[in-house]
Amino acid sequence: MMRHPGAPAQPRGVARAVTERWRPGVGPGAAGCAGGAGRRGVSFGTKDPDRPDLRPLGRCRSPAVAPRSQAISCKRGTFRPDPERGGRPPAAAPPRKTPGDATSTAQELYTTGIREHFAPALRALGFQGWRHSFSLPDDDRWAVLGVQVVHADGRVRYTVNLSVTDKTAWDRRSIRPNANTRTGLERWHAPIGEVMPVGGEVWWEVAPGPRWLVAVEDSVAAVRGYALPELRRRLRPDDRGPYLLPTALDGVNNALAIAGVARIQRAELTDGVLELHGAWSRHDPAAQQVLAGAARGFLSARDRRFRLVRVLDTLGRPLWEFPAGNHGEAD
Structure with missing residues (x-):
């Protein structure tokens, strides 16, 4: 060819x-x-x-x-x-961060803790809401729990605030009140520390490390043991009202502190009874004796609005009762 x-x-x-x-x-x-x-x-x-x-x-x-x-x-x-x-070759996917590893920041850990642990735990307790605002369902009042956050030095600190507001006073707004900001319309407002035995303000801190979740779990336990019972109690429609403001109880609390007894967190009147709430135990005879003296002081004022002093713990469980005219024994 x-x-x-x-x-x-x-x-x-x-x-x-x-x-x-x-x-x-x-x-x-x-x-x-x-x-x-x-x-x-x-x-x-x-x-x-x-x-x-x-x-x-x-x-x-x-x-x-x-x-x-x-x-x-x-x-x-x-x-x-x-x-x-x-x-x-195809691009490899970036490695996924694991909460608690060395590369996780405090903000990332806090966001994960609130989203995956704190919020689901509160919803299981009956709260409704998301992120930093939760409320208990009620027809007449807003019982709100708010999470207040502070960022400083690579760490995240947060606390919990509580408030109860009549819905009739909040009718001009479509969303729940913000427990982290006072509006003057609340029936009651307090940080969670005031309903806990420690008193005052309580803050939890989230920082990078293997034990970062401990703070979140501890805050959930505080809500379950103290905040939730207090909010439910204040949703009951009764004629309960404060007897003395916390500042007026300073003198009595100073005397209790000298005797080594926990302070009175609040004093309230309900149905002719003066109720004293605090972090006491029925198995503490020293607290019973000192509180009996405090009850005598309240009854000596001869206030006609009450004839009985009842002592309760922080969960609302009755401990002792001191009626008028019987100052030596507790019922």
């Missing part, structure tokens, strides 16, 4: 039937892959006519005109680019 002097020489062992004009990426093999025939033969789909591609045509190969970063599809399957042959 005659050939042109400038045409490339055919390799040894190649069938003479392959006489098509050479073009980059086009040949019997390329036609077989694109058309799905897949017949055996050789492909001259190379840019160098002196070095033909002698690979079998039974396997699909990427044409020279197609980018190597794209997958080539045919009826035999889809072939992804090979990194060893110049293809670009």
